[in-house]
Amino acid sequence: xxxxxLMPALSPTMEKGNLAKWLKGEGDRIKPGDVIxxxxxxxxxxxxxxxxxxxxxxxxxxxxxxxxxxxxxxxxIAAEGEDASAVGAAGGAALSxxxxxxxxxxxxxxxxxxxxxxxxxxxxxxxxxASGEIPAGVEMVTMTMREALRDAMAEEMRRDGDxxxxxxxxxxxxxxxxxxxxxxxxxxxxxxIDTPITEHGFAGIGVGAALSxLKPVVEFMTFNFAMQxxxxxxxxxxxxxxxxxxxxxxxxxxRGPNGAAARVAAQHSQDYAAWYSQIPxxxxxxxxxxxxxKGLLKAAIRNPNPVVFLENEILYGQSVPVPxxxxxxxxIGKARIARPGTDVTIVSFSIGMTYALKAAEELAKDGIxxxxxxxxxxxxxDVDSIVASVRKTGRLVTVEEGWPQSGIGSEIAAQMMEKAFxxxxxxVVRVTGKDVPMPYAANLEKLxxxxxxxxxxxxxxxxxx
Amino acid sequence: xxFAARKSASASKAAAAKSKSxxxxxxxxxxxxxxxxxxxxxxxxxxxAGQMYGMGLIGGFCxxxxxxxxxxxxxxxASKDGDAVITGYRDHGHxxxxxxxxxxxxxxxxxxxxxxxxxxxxxxxxxxxxxxxYGGHGIVGAQVALGTGLAFAHHYRGNDNVSLTYFxxxxxxxxxxxxxxxxxxxxxxxxxxxxxxxxxxMGTAVNRASAQTDFSKRGLSxxxxxxxxxxxxxxxxxxxxxxxxxxxxxxxxPYILExxxxxxxxxxxxxxxxxxxxxxxxxxxxxxxxxxxxRRRLTEEWKASEDELKAIDAKxxxxxxxxxxxxxxxxxxxxxELWTDILR
Ligand SMILES: Cc1ncc(C[n+]2csc(CCOP(=O)(O)OP(=O)(O)O)c2C)c(N)n1
Ligand SMILES: [Mg+2]
Numbered sequence: 089x090x091x092x093x094l095m096p097a098l099s100p101t102m103e104k105g106n107l108a109k110w111l112k113g114e115g116d117r118i119k120p121g122d123v124i125x126x127x128x129x130x131x132x133x134x135x136x137x138x139x140x141x142x143x144x145x146x147x148x149x150x151x152x153x154x155x156x157x158x159x160x161x162x163x164x165i166a167a168e169g170e171d172a173s174a175v176g177a178a179g180g181a182a183l184s185x186x187x188x189x190x191x192x193x194x195x196x197x198x199x200x201x202x203x204x205x206x207x208x209x210x211x212x213x214x215x216x217x218a219s220g221e222i223p224a225g226v227e228m229v230t231m232t233m234r235e236a237l238r239d240a241m242a243e244e245m246r247r248d249g250d251x252x253x254x255x256x257x258x259x260x261x262x263x264x265x266x267x268x269x270x271x272x273x274x275x276x277x278x279x280x281i282d283t284p285i286t287e288h289g290f291a292g293i294g295v296g297a298a299l300s301x302l303k304p305v306v307e308f309m310t311f312n313f314a315m316q317x318x319x320x321x322x323x324x325x326x327x328x329x330x331x332x333x334x335x336x337x338x339x340x341x342x343r344g345p346n347g348a349a350a351r352v353a354a355q356h357s358q359d360y361a362a363w364y365s366q367i368p369x370x371x372x373x374x375x376x377x378x379x380x381x382k383g384l385l386k387a388a389i390r391n392p393n394p395v396v397f398l399e400n401e402i403l404y405g406q407s408v409p410v411p412x413x414x415x416x417x418x419x420i421g422k423a424r425i426a427r428p429g430t431d432v433t434i435v436s437f438s439i440g441m442t443y444a445l446k447a448a449e450e451l452a453k454d455g456i457x458x459x460x461x462x463x464x465x466x467x468x469x470d471v472d473s474i475v476a477s478v479r480k481t482g483r484l485v486t487v488e489e490g491w492p493q494s495g496i497g498s499e500i501a502a503q504m505m506e507k508a509f510x511x512x513x514x515x516v517v518r519v520t521g522k523d524v525p526m527p528y529a530a531n532l533e534k535l536x537x538x539x540x541x542x543x544x545x546x547x548x549x550x551x552x553x
Numbered sequence: 554x555x556f557a558a559r560k561s562a563s564a565s566k567a568a569a570a571k572s573k574s575x576x577x578x579x580x581x582x583x584x585x586x587x588x589x590x591x592x593x594x595x596x597x598x599x600x601x602a603g604q605m606y607g608m609g610l611i612g613g614f615c616x617x618x619x620x621x622x623x624x625x626x627x628x629x630x631a632s633k634d635g636d637a638v639i640t641g642y643r644d645h646g647h648x649x650x651x652x653x654x655x656x657x658x659x660x661x662x663x664x665x666x667x668x669x670x671x672x673x674x675x676x677x678x679x680x681x682x683x684x685x686x687y688g689g690h691g692i693v694g695a696q697v698a699l700g701t702g703l704a705f706a707h708h709y710r711g712n713d714n715v716s717l718t719y720f721x722x723x724x725x726x727x728x729x730x731x732x733x734x735x736x737x738x739x740x741x742x743x744x745x746x747x748x749x750x751x752x753x754x755m756g757t758a759v760n761r762a763s764a765q766t767d768f769s770k771r772g773l774s775x776x777x778x779x780x781x782x783x784x785x786x787x788x789x790x791x792x793x794x795x796x797x798x799x800x801x802x803x804x805x806x807p808y809i810l811e812x813x814x815x816x817x818x819x820x821x822x823x824x825x826x827x828x829x830x831x832x833x834x835x836x837x838x839x840x841x842x843x844x845x846x847x848r849r850r851l852t853e854e855w856k857a858s859e860d861e862l863k864a865i866d867a868k869x870x871x872x873x874x875x876x877x878x879x880x881x882x883x884x885x886x887x888x889x890e891l892w893t894d895i896l897r
Contacts, residue, residue: 096607099823120600121619121817121838132825136607139600159608252709278709284739289698289732296702299687300637302709323692324699331678333671334894336687368895392897 090170091140093163095149095156096127098134104155105129107162116144118165125151125162142167221418222379228409236378236410237267237343237399240385241305243414245275248303251389254281254290255307255344264309265345265404291317291342295324298340298394305389308344311360311398317342318363325394326369341388343397346374347439347489348526350402351533357526359490361437364396365466365499371420372466374398376441379410380464383418391420398466400439423470425477429459432547433477435500436487437463440538443519444487447543456551466496474500475508482513483550487543492520514550519543578792582855588630588787589847590865592622595646596844597873598655599818602645602662606822610881611662615676618646620817623843624749625650627790628717631798635712637703639687639696640719642677643749643816647719651684655872659880667883671890693754694727696720697746701733704744704807715743715801723754725768731775734807738775743801745794746772746809749784751816756828768811777807784812785841815841 095105109126112118118138125136145166149156156162166174231239245251252275257264259272259282272280283290287308294304308314314321325338348357364372371393375381381399388395410416426441427448436444441462448458459477463469478484484504486497497518504516522536580588599617606615618625621643629650632638640647648658653669661668662676669679678689687703690696700718707714724730725748737744748768752759759766769779778800782793790812797808815837819826826834851857 094608096604097609098607098825100609100612120597132823132827134819134825137600137603139597139604284732284735286732286735288729289701289736292695292698292729293702293705293733293736296639296687296699296704297706297709298702299699300703300706302706319692319695320698324690324695328680328688329897330894331670331674332680332688332894333669333673335670335682336680337897371896 089167090145091142091165091167092161093124093136093138093165095158095160095162096134096136097158098127098129098132102129102158104157106154107149107151107156108133110147110151112144114144114147118142118144127156138165140165140167142170145170145173222411222416223413226416227412229412230407230409231378232405232407233375233378233381233399234265234267234269234404236382237385238269238271239410240382240389241268242271242274244386244389245271245279247414248389250301251303251305252279252281253305253307254283254294256283256285256309258282258307263307265401267399267404268307287313287316288320291320292324294340294342295320295338295394298325298338299328299336301339303339303341303389305341305343308342310349310356310401311344311346312356312358314342314344314360321364321370321394321396322367326367329393330369337392338394339392341385341395341397343385343388344399345401345404346398347400348402348521348533348537351528351530352526353528354525359488359521360396361398361466361488362490362495362499364398365469365496367467369394370467371395372398373420373464374400374438374466375464376403376426376436376438376462377408378406379408380418380424380462382410383416384420384464386417387420390417395420398438403439418464421465421468421470423473424462424464425459425473426462427458427460429457429481431457431481432483432485432551433459433461433474433481434485434487434543434547435461435463435474437466437496438489440487440489443538443540443543446540447547450540450544451547454553456547456553458547463496469499469503471500471503471507474504478504478508479511482511483547484512484516485519485543485546485550486516487519487538489521489537492518492523495520514552517546517550519546578788580788580791580850582851582857584630584791585847585850585855586857586865588623588626589844589851589862590869591626591629591650592787592844592847593865593869594655594872595622595626595649597869598649598659598876599645601873601877602659603818603822605659605663605877605880611676612664613675614642615662615822616643616820617816617818617822618643620837620843621749621751621784621812621814622646623787623790624747624784624812624814625719627787628745628747628794630787630791631794632715632717635685635714636798637685637687637700637707637714637716638719639700639703639716640689641693641696641721641724642689642691643721644677644679644689648679648681648686648689651681651686653679653681653684653686655876656879659876660883663880663883664885665880665883666886666890667879671894672886673890673894694720694724694729697724697727697730698733700746701737701742701744701807704737704742704801705740708740708742713743713802715745715798717745717747719747719749721754722748722750722752722759722768723757723762725771726762730771734772734775734777737807738772738777741804741806743804744807745797745801746777746807748809748811749814750811751814753816753820753828755820755824758828769809772807772809777809779809779811781811781813784814785837785843786846787843
């Protein structure tokens with residue numbers, strides 16, 4: 089069957105071009121790879137290579153023709169054993185089922201109408217461990233968040249040989265913040281791995297190992313340093329499942345302290361919750377106490393998706409009772425009502441909960457009964473729980489140490505506009521870190537962070553009291 | 554099988570093991586035939602992809618592998634089942650060489666539901682758990698750390714598989730490459746770093762971007778042995794691959810192969826390649842073409858008949874046409890696919 093040569097496009101946006109030159113003439117033998125013509129646009133000149141073998145039977149568009157439409161027939165090739173002159177006279181037939189512009193346009197198009205997102209957060213319910221909250225009758229042990237995190241890792245490493253921990257100073261030094269204390273002694277250097285100072289590299293190695301099915305827990309000494317690795321967290325870990333059409337997942341946990349510590353200045357004091365919360369394909373967790381930290385880290389390690397687990401240095405030493413059970417696994421994506429109330433809702437997470445709960449106590453003295461919600465998971469965010477609370481209280485204040493613009497509070501405010509507008513009796517107010525790099529001086533640092541007084545003030549402004 | 558001496562580089566004299574081209578490492582008739590078939594499939598597939606791009610059936614970026622076929626084909630001839638393969642965005646050849654379905658590859662290029670990533674990855678992003686092909690990555694250099702992680706996984710599991718990690722001469726200047734080299738040697742990870750030096754990173758010639766243009770020496774300060782290989786001669790590639798892979802399987806750590814190769818086409822489809830002369834391209838094609846080299850051996854040394862070779866050509870053409878046809882007629886993904894595969 090004779091073969092059509094079509095005017096090619098140099099780019100998806102090109103509609104027409106000039107056929108500058110023919111480098112082969114009618115009757116010439118051509119084979120794949122031969123340059124047969126040159127075309128030009130205002131941007132570039134390109135060569136047209138033959139893909140087929142045969143004899144150039146007929147040139148349909150002469151050299152020098154301007155504005156030749158993409159996909160127009162420009163020549164016909166007679167295939168092996170065909171009579172070139174006859175073919176030239178008759179014109180070509182379709183090539184591989186898609187020869188000319190009309191055939192291309194008719195290529196089957198799926199329905200183009202936009203489809204609504206199935207739910208607020210597209211994660212299937214089955215993606216989350218729903219084993220629930222603290223089992224009844226279980227023994228409680230008071231421990232620090234540091235110990236709870238260590239126990240979570242140790243338990244999961246005992247349970248699954250594919251789980252390993254890597255990061256700077258995690259093994260011999262026992263962790264820069266002593267979170268991995270004792271892990272090297274129990275699990276050995278094969279599973280508790282000291283890396284060089286090389287965040288970009290070891291994040292990538294962790295993701296590569298996870299793509300092949302291992303379950304790395306990658307510790308960043310702090311999340312400030314994970315900026316060097318953010319490409320692998322987002323581009324390699326979060327997107328591969330989607331880009332592979334669901335074939336290849338990435339069961340990895342990136343964890344470490346996030347946000348301001350104390351007096352360490354601008355480069356060591358950033359809250360990344362809002363950054364990671366924007367990324368589809370990531371789960372983002374930020375616990376405020378030891379019990380949640382343990383139950384959620386265990387859930388994160390068991391989860392088949394990439395998880396960013398944001399801890400807080402100041403919270404490491406704080407103790408609460410933690411269930412003594414290897415089966416204590418909390419559901420990802422579920423907020424917790426830390427203090428029930430009726431007059432106003434305060435939503436926060438991680439160290440922000442410290443301000444929120446203290447403010448609620450002060451407000452109680454003045455007869456303002458605040459409900460405090462701990463998000464625990466930033467993504468997927470438990471918007472339903474916030475809406476349910478706002479329906480009850482009609483008022484909402486958000487609290488976070490991160491910056492105001494495009495922060496977690498901004499997201500919650502927007503969600504409430506969309507889902508709880510009719511129940512709001514006052515505008516949502518955000519309490520955030522100030523819109524400045526973190527200063528070093530003690531007084532300035534204090535000013536840069538949110539305070540209990542600011543939360544109290546915000547609540548008064550929305551309750552008009 | 555008659556191969557050239559399997560010369561292993563000595564670890565202490567890291568990177569000293571430079572054996573340019575290693576002379577002719579003879580192939581058997583069957584090996585030449587199989588290399589011919591594999592390389593021709595890639596060449597014809599890419600030519601067809603270029604044509605379909607010109608017809609508007611393929612969009613976005615489309616980076617063709619034409620000219621570099623001997624690299625991946627020679628490497629695959631020396632690898633075994635279970636060895637992991639990972640590369641950048643110039644990945645069609647690697648997928649075909651790994652045995653991934655040409656129809657699925659082409660349909661991914663056209664963004665159709667039968668594509669290997671259901672149309673959601675495109676030319677630069679395809680994967681196969683079954684064939685141990687780990688993509689398909691669009692961030693220059695990212696695959697180097699990921700490929701080192703694949704080697705980490707082999708090491709962790711204690712099997713004797715290796716990771717074949719491909720990247721370009723341009724990618725070789727990324728910082729994470731050296732972070733990876735360091736950890737790979739430190740932990741003795743079984744990874745072969747295959748630097749496909751095709752002389753250009755987009756429009757930048759190697760000597761305009763690289764202080765050290767002998768890429769086999771890039772592992773020197775980490776004690777990683779390296780070789781420069783004639784990447785246009787599939788026999789030289791296979792011989793070097795055997796040395797490198799044996800080194801890795803023996804637990805000696807990573808190995809660098811600089812494949813000296815050439816891409817005939819522009820960087821991607823919309824690149825008119827003004828930064829090099831036509832003569833340079835023409836000379837390469839005439840004197841070094843990897844497929845012509847094998848074809849010549851087949852006719853002159855192995856006395857393969859025109860008919861025998863024509864039969865291979867026809868078979869390859871059929872596979873490619875079939876994949877083009879499928880990729881043209883397969884429907885686009887269902888709109889509901891927008892929301893799937895975000896989380897497991
Ligand atoms: C981090 C990053 N920077 C820049 C680019 C844009 N880019 C894509 S390919 C390329 C050239 C890479 O050349 P090389 O590594 O030699 O590979 P080749 O294309 O020759 O196969 C560049 C700059 C990118 N994709 N990623
Ligand atoms: Mg290059």
